[in-house]
Amino acid sequence: MKGFVLGVIVAFLALGFAFWFVLKHGYINFSADREPSVFEARMAMDAVDASTDRRAPDQKDPIQPTEDNLLAGAKLYVNHCAGCHGIPSNPESQFSQSLNPEAPGFFKDAPDMSDNQNFYIIQHGIRWSGMPAWSKTLSDEEIWQVVTFLGNIGKLPSRVQAELGSTSSQPAPMPKGMPMNH
Numbered sequence: 001m002k003g004f005v006l007g008v009i010v011a012f013l014a015l016g017f018a019f020w021f022v023l024k025h026g027y028i029n030f031s032a033d034r035e036p037s038v039f040e041a042r043m044a045m046d047a048v049d050a051s052t053d054r055r056a057p058d059q060k061d062p063i064q065p066t067e068d069n070l071l072a073g074a075k076l077y078v079n080h081c082a083g084c085h086g087i088p089s090n091p092e093s094q095f096s097q098s099l100n101p102e103a104p105g106f107f108k109d110a111p112d113m114s115d116n117q118n119f120y121i122i123q124h125g126i127r128w129s130g131m132p133a134w135s136k137t138l139s140d141e142e143i144w145q146v147v148t149f150l151g152n153i154g155k156l157p158s159r160v161q162a163e164l165g166s167t168s169s170q171p172a173p174m175p176k177g178m179p180m181n182h
């Protein structure tokens with residue numbers, strides 16, 4: 001029994017050392033233009049989803065989807081989000097392709113998460129991805145306006161669609177709050 005316990009401890013130590021060695025000696029490639037392994041993509045995606053499930057506060061969108069609120073959400077979206085998440089005339093922005101994980105194009109695939117989960121993700125961002133935390137840039141009310149906008153993306157009134165420049169062929173603008181690496 002003693003030998004078995006010792007064996008388990010040694011196995012764990014060896015595993016820990018192997019893990020440290022692989023990380024420390026640069027065997028993991030962090031380049032964004034490299035496909036992650038199926039294992040990494042699956043694990044990371046599931047972990048982010050589970051973390052959002054666990055943490056997103058159980059609250060309802062306090063904002064009504066009136067035209068004014070949708071318009072306010074659309075303006076915020078164009079200024080801060082469109083550069084990565086696209087606009088109707090350019091649903092796959094250049095950034096969405098260059099980021100790894102890619103930024104989902106919301107005019108290709110409408111966001112399918114609940115309002116409270118979208119609120120949580122927009123507020124806190126997603127570490128190790130290009131998704132910034134907006135809590136320092138936008139007020140809670142503004143975040144809810146964007147959430148309301150995203151929740152109604154398939155049925156926007158024409159005044160709101162016009163705000164998105166849906167007839168223009170201009171590429172999406174650079175997001176204002178985009179963090180730059182130097």
Ligand code: HEC
Pocket residue numbers: 048076077080081082083084085095099100101102103104111112113118121122126129130131132134146175178179
């Ligand atoms: C610099 C690029 C960038 C900007 C700007 C940006 N995002 Fe993101 N966003 C991402 C990336 C990349 C992901 C995917 C992260 C992942 O898969 O883990 C993401 C994910 C999301 C998600 C989760 C989508 C899902 O279904 O999993 C939401 C919601 C979201 N962003 C909303 C916004 C909103 C709203 C804004 C503007 C206030 C914004 N994002 C600005 C890059 C960006």
